[in-house]
Amino acid sequence: MNLTLKELAGLFDHTNLRADATRGDFQKLCDEAREYGFASVAVNSYPVAMCREMLKGSGVLTGAAIGFPLGQTTVEAKVFEAQNAIDRGAQEFDYLLNVGKVKEHDYGYIEREMEALVGVARKGNIICKVIFETCYLTENEIIEAAKIAGLVKPDFVKTSTGFGIAGATPEHVTLMKKHAGREVQVKAAGGIRSYQDAKIMIEAGATRLGSSSGIKIIEEMRHILGE
Template sequence: MDTTKLTAKTLASVFDHTFLKAYATHEDFDKLCREAKEIGAAMVAINASPVTYCKEQLKDSDVHVGAAIAFPLGQTTLETKILETQKAIADGADEIDYVINIGEAKMHHWDYLEREMREITQVCHKHGILCKVIFENCYLEKEEIRKLAEIAKKVKPDYIKTSTGFGTGGASVEDVKLMKETVGDAVKVKAAGGIRDWATCKAMLEAGAERIGTSSSLKILDEFKKERG
């Protein structure tokens, strides 16, 4: 992305404004949704339980509600992930971010990962819902990241995503570049995890990310505006 052409409005439109903490309350979701509407974020990123509540808060806006599935470990069965995805969509989710079965990736069970990705993507696309696949790169070797991206290029979810933000590491420029180079224009890339300032955000966008998952949207926007004067 050419960040020199960004405005505050277009920058905000790539943010998945995030609150995924276990202790989140309605007060937290009220604040999250209010901020997302004020800045014009792409989405609020939440766990599946408060989807209906946030959908109601955002009903008069263009901000999407995104549900995190099998979050943050990915260690549930495919059947469970599909049921969770279907329930989130029925509750009003516009986008799904699901975590792959990382253990299966470490064992190089690529057929399983392709089936998981294909079936969840099909459920989403049947309902006109965006599907994002979270790799959790901090646990993967570079060739494992590449292999997952090659599977995504074949299956065509809407996005592949670097991280949950709950692992041992978050997004890196190196990983974003690797993911984007592998999928090309077939799939978009979302960077998430540890993106808390404009400098980091800018580097991720320039590396090929088209969505940014962050709980620091307002801080990043403020730094961007100060830089641009």
């Protein structure tokens, strides 16, 4: 993995999606993201406006989680939440597709949902990431969802919320990248807690990482490099 510290930091979405997170927690999150040069902060939709203000002038994006963490809201509800997050200052959003519909193999529903959410992002000129929650899916279900992404073309497909029964695996990252195609990037999230975890995901094809352990990972790399 031939990345500098700055380049590695620039792949991270610095995350706080806890139910008990307070203004002080979000200030800390944003200050850390600014200091380390992370790609974004990932938060639920309520603190978006607050974080956008805290990050003013930093170059760090404010990202919102939509339909989180279960994905079992209607398409209309996800569209409303995404648009509301954009109106409050979100510069990207990650939405969880309806995992149950993938399990039913109702891929027409998944395509319509993806088209609706990607459409909101395109209208707002922001980044859209589609969360698969791969821990609940078979290999074939991951392939089929990735193929739909290859048609609809969100900016990213993402492995996990971090709230499921398991997180990202390099095998799932590789599978998603292969079947989503060249125009769709892959974000690995869930269980990325060490420099070695990050390295494995990047080598598998991930170009964005979601983690609440970004600082620990960067400091590990700093130690390895002797900086």
